[in-house]
Amino acid sequence: MIVDLIDFLKKHQQTVRVYCIIAIAIMLVWSFVGVDTHHAHTWMEVYIPGFWSIFTLISCVVLIFFSLWLGKSGIETREDYYDN
Amino acid sequence: MTTSFIHPSLILIIGALILPFIREPFRKLYLTMVPLMTLLAVVFINMNPGIHGVISFMGGDWTLTFGRVDSLSIIFGFIMALMAVIGTIYGLHVKDNWQHIAAWFYVAGSLGAIYCGDYLVLFLFWEMMAFASTFLIWFNSEKGALAAGYRYLLVHTFGGVILLLGFVLRYQAVGDLAFVQLDEQNTHLYTWLILAGLMLNAAVPPLHSWLPDAYSKATITGAVFMCAFTTKTAIYTLARAFAGFDILIILGVVMAIYGIIYALRENDIRRLLAWEIVSQVGYMVCGVGIGTALAINGTCAHAFAHILYKSLLFMAAGAVVHATGKTKFTELGGLYAKMPNTLFFMIIGGVSVSAFPFFSGFVSKSMIISASFESHLLWVGFLLTVVSAGTFLVAGLRLPYLIFFGESRCSEETLEKACDPPWNMHMAMGAAAFLCLLVGIYLPFLYNMLPYPEVSYHPYGSYHLSETFQILVFTGITFFFLKGKIGAKATISLDLDWFYRLGGRGFLWLAKNPIQWIDTMLGKAYRVIGLTPLMTTAKFWSWFDWHGIDGVVDGSARCVRALGKRVTVVMQRGQIQQTIYISITFAAILLISFVWL
Numbered sequence: 001m002i003v004d005l006i007d008f009l010k011k012h013q014q015t016v017r018v019y020c021i022i023a024i025a026i027m028l029v030w031s032f033v034g035v036d037t038h039h040a041h042t043w044m045e046v047y048i049p050g051f052w053s054i055f056t057l058i059s060c061v062v063l064i065f066f067s068l069w070l071g072k073s074g075i076e077t078r079e080d081y082y083d084n
Numbered sequence: 085m086t087t088s089f090i091h092p093s094l095i096l097i098i099g100a101l102i103l104p105f106i107r108e109p110f111r112k113l114y115l116t117m118v119p120l121m122t123l124l125a126v127v128f129i130n131m132n133p134g135i136h137g138v139i140s141f142m143g144g145d146w147t148l149t150f151g152r153v154d155s156l157s158i159i160f161g162f163i164m165a166l167m168a169v170i171g172t173i174y175g176l177h178v179k180d181n182w183q184h185i186a187a188w189f190y191v192a193g194s195l196g197a198i199y200c201g202d203y204l205v206l207f208l209f210w211e212m213m214a215f216a217s218t219f220l221i222w223f224n225s226e227k228g229a230l231a232a233g234y235r236y237l238l239v240h241t242f243g244g245v246i247l248l249l250g251f252v253l254r255y256q257a258v259g260d261l262a263f264v265q266l267d268e269q270n271t272h273l274y275t276w277l278i279l280a281g282l283m284l285n286a287a288v289p290p291l292h293s294w295l296p297d298a299y300s301k302a303t304i305t306g307a308v309f310m311c312a313f314t315t316k317t318a319i320y321t322l323a324r325a326f327a328g329f330d331i332l333i334i335l336g337v338v339m340a341i342y343g344i345i346y347a348l349r350e351n352d353i354r355r356l357l358a359w360e361i362v363s364q365v366g367y368m369v370c371g372v373g374i375g376t377a378l379a380i381n382g383t384c385a386h387a388f389a390h391i392l393y394k395s396l397l398f399m400a401a402g403a404v405v406h407a408t409g410k411t412k413f414t415e416l417g418g419l420y421a422k423m424p425n426t427l428f429f430m431i432i433g434g435v436s437v438s439a440f441p442f443f444s445g446f447v448s449k450s451m452i453i454s455a456s457f458e459s460h461l462l463w464v465g466f467l468l469t470v471v472s473a474g475t476f477l478v479a480g481l482r483l484p485y486l487i488f489f490g491e492s493r494c495s496e497e498t499l500e501k502a503c504d505p506p507w508n509m510h511m512a513m514g515a516a517a518f519l520c521l522l523v524g525i526y527l528p529f530l531y532n533m534l535p536y537p538e539v540s541y542h543p544y545g546s547y548h549l550s551e552t553f554q555i556l557v558f559t560g561i562t563f564f565f566l567k568g569k570i571g572a573k574a575t576i577s578l579d580l581d582w583f584y585r586l587g588g589r590g591f592l593w594l595a596k597n598p599i600q601w602i603d604t605m606l607g608k609a610y611r612v613i614g615l616t617p618l619m620t621t622a623k624f625w626s627w628f629d630w631h632g633i634d635g636v637v638d639g640s641a642r643c644v645r646a647l648g649k650r651v652t653v654v655m656q657r658g659q660i661q662q663t664i665y666i667s668i669t670f671a672a673i674l675l676i677s678f679v680w681l
Contacts, residue, residue: 002424024557031550039547041457041465052469052554059470060477060562064569067348075578076349082576082585 028053089136089151091199092125092165093192093209100188104181112176115184119168119191126165126195130158135201149201155535156384160198160320162533163388164191166519167312167395174399174512175305183223187309189216194313198320202261203251206321210247210285211672213314214240215665220306221298232301235584239284239294241668247281250274266325279326285318287362288335288369289342293581296346296358300411304402307354311361311398312391319368319387328375333456336370337467339363344474348570349577351412353401353487357394360479363471364390364437370468371452374459377536382451384534389444389523393436396516397479400430403505403513404487408498413572418492422502427488429513434484436520438476441552444523447530447543450552454541473559477570481563486572493572 009016028050037046045051099118106114129136129151136151153161168191175184193216196209214237221233253274255261266275284291295315299307326332343363350356364386371383403426404419405411420427432443439445449472456464492499504510523530531537 002428003421006420006424024561027550027553027557031554035546035550037547039545041454042462045551050554052551053558055466055469056473056555056558057562059473060559061566063344063470063474063477064348064562064566067345068569070345071349071575071577076573076575077578079351079574079576081578 088132089129090125091137091150091196092122092129092161093196093199095122095125096168096188096192096195100185100192103185103188115172115176116169118188119165119172122191122195123162123165123169126161129153129199130162133158137199138201147202148205150196150205151199152201153199156320156324156380157198159384159388159533159535160316161195163391164194164198164313164317167191167309167391170395170512170515171305171309171312173515174308174402174509176508177506178303178305180223183220183303183305186216186219186223187306190220190309190313192216194317197317201263203247203254203263204261206263207244207248207251211244213317214244215668217306217310217314220310221302223306224301224303226301229301232297235581236294236298239291239584243281243284243291246277246284250277250279250281253277263321263324265327268329279322279329282318282321282325283335283369286315286322286365286369287318287339288332288365289339289362290580292339292342292362293579293584295362296350296355296579297581299358299361300352300355304406308395308398308402311357311394315361315365316368316387316391319365319372319383322369322372323380323383327372327380329373332369332373333461333464334373336366336368336373337464338366339369340366340468340471341474342366344471344478346577346579347478348474348482349573349575351414351573351575353404353411353413353416353483354398356478356483357397357401360397360437360475361390361394363475364394366471367449367452367468370464371455374452374455374461374464376455376459377539378458378541379452379455381534381536381539381541382448382455385448385451385530386445388530388533389436389448389520392516392519392523393433393444396429396433396513396520397437397483399509399513399516400426400433401483403429403509404502406505406509408494408502410494410498412574413486414493414574415498416487416494417490417572418488418494419499419502420488422499423488423504425504425510426513427484429517430484430487431480432517432520434476434480436524438480438556439472439552440480440556441544441549442521442524444520444530446524446552447527448523450543450548451541469555473555476556476559477563481560482567482570485563485567490571 031053032049040046048054096118099114099121103114103118130153133153133155135149136153138147138149138151140147168188171187171191172184175187178184190213193209193211193213197206197213200206200209218233218237218240221229221236251261251274253272257272257274266278280291284294287295299310302310322332340363343359343361343366347356347359347363350359368383368386368390371379371386404416404423407423407426408416408419410416436443436445439449453465453468453472456462456468494502527543531541
């Protein structure tokens with residue numbers, strides 16, 4: 001059942017993509033206009049629309065590239081490093 | 085001791101001792117019943133808060149408290165006992181009784197540490213945990229497991245000694261062994277020693293490297309136990325003694341980020357999950373550091389939720405390792421059609437850890453983040469949110485993607501072997517997945533157990549939902565575009581264990597070269613200077629011995645030899661692990677008697 005579902009989604013990748021974009025758009029519109037920012041933690045969240053979207057985008061990119069850089073800076077090594 | 089109090093650890097210990105005598109067809113039933121009875125015992129003592137199981141000795145001067153049941157120990161005791169049931173069911177197919185015995189002793193140590201009221205009892209159970217869990221690594225036949233077990237044991241013995249030193253110094257200073265909250269305004273050397281001892285078990289940097297090292301080398305079922313007990317018991321002890329210590333806030337945030345960065349680069353499934361533990365435990369350490377009622381509630385809730393979803397992830401990862409025998413992403417991939425149920429459970433675990441609404445992480449993690457914002461620690465709140473996104477990136481997307489989707493890097497043989505695991509593993513994963521959902525949907529289940537039930541928290545507000553959706557969706561988008569950057573790569577990442585791994589080699593070199601040389605020289609000198617007088621004296625003693633003592637000694641010698649043979653058969657089987665176990669236990673008893681008598 002799970003396999004059939006995954007195969008079905010894989011077969012219709014283009015459609016899945018369109019539905020995803022529509023869903024993301026709805027979510028963004030809702031968070032811009034529909035959400036009560038009364039419970040926001042800081043002023044930034046109230047005044048910057050889609051604050052958490054931007055925040056997440058930046059943090060993910062920073063995390064990925066920082067880990068890449070750290071790996072390349074010397075901590076990443078061959079798998080048998082500790083074997084004699 | 086009050087008659088109504090039965091220590092849950094006792095059930096597990098006695099159960100473990102009887103286990104070798106139980107034969108099929110009753111064995112599986114027995115294996116399920118013992119942890120279930122432990123859970124019942126925990127539920128029973130949780131209904132009667134107070135101080136139980138106080139034993140006095142040495143004329144009432146000393147007391148040991150085995151059963152402090154209060155709002156903090158109730159929730160931790162319950163989740164540990166629950167996890168013991170799930171973990172044992174997951175390992176039902178394991179034929180080797182010793183593995184079950186080690187696991188039960190391990191859980192017994194954890195429960196004992198949670199319900200203890202003083203440092204002496206804490207230390208006893210603390211060491212029991214360390215030793216029992218070492219065997220869960222040693223039972224793995226994989227290459228490198230033996231060495232990893234030794235490293236694990238050495239690191240934890242070191243931590244135990246620091247803790248011992250800390251509370252002995254504290255006893256000298258204040259004359260009290262009670263395991264209670266320490267004063268942040270008035271710290272001493274012993275405060276920091278105790279803190280370091282407890283932090284080592286919580287894997288707080290720079291004392292964290294043992295965790296990924298050991299958990300990736302444990303047996304499949306052993307890792308499921310290990311991921312739950314050591315770190316979370318340590319969190320409990322930190323919350324008990326160090327709530328509100330500011331340094332823990334910083335260390336917690338560092339830990340959360342550190343874990344995620346390493347997890348992004350990891351090639352071994354279980355090491356990735358282990359780094360993820362470091363990261364998630366960082367939230368809890370941070371929560372303990374903030375120390376407000378909401379933060380402590382959040383820490384307890386997150387420990388509870390974490391044990392469930394992390395064990396689920398370890399169980400699903402274990403199922404992959406069990407079926408394929410491979411642990412590296414570079415040797416897996418594209419397995420969804422072969423192991424659909426495992427995929428399903430891993431996704432449930434992944435979305436729970438990533439704090440999807442209606443799953444357990446959502447109702448617990450946010451509590452700690454909210455607590456940090458409420459305490460005006462904005463940088464903590466924001467950095468923990470960064471880690472939230474990173475968690476979804478690692479455990480919710482990278483992990484399942486590299487095992488089940490994308491290009492297949494499996495060999496023919498791996499593909500052929502890959503299949504869903506036996507029924508008992510399914511059952512255990514099903515139970516954990518159900519509990520992840522239950523915690524996320526039916527809030528009172530978890531929230532009523534929290535230490536400060538009067539502090540209300542409502543995770544399902546529209547603002548929090550919108551914030552979470554944005555974080556999840558945009559993490560997904562980033563992953564979609566950058567997944568090539570964090571793909572499978574056959575490398576390892578150096579960490580602080582480098583120092584003690586290579587430190588060991590340095591010691592070996594030292595032993596082989598200079599020390600050996602000194603030894604040889606001393607031997608030579610001794611032969612020249614010492615031997616002649618020795619021979620003369622020896623002749624005299626030989627005469628004396630022959631004529632005087634032999635008669636007396638011969639009789640007793642025969643007795644000793646007969647006894648010695650028995651002892652050798654029981655205690656020295658030529659297995660170095662067992663010998664070490666026995667001698668360290670003996671040394672610990674000696675040490676304790678030396679200090680206390």
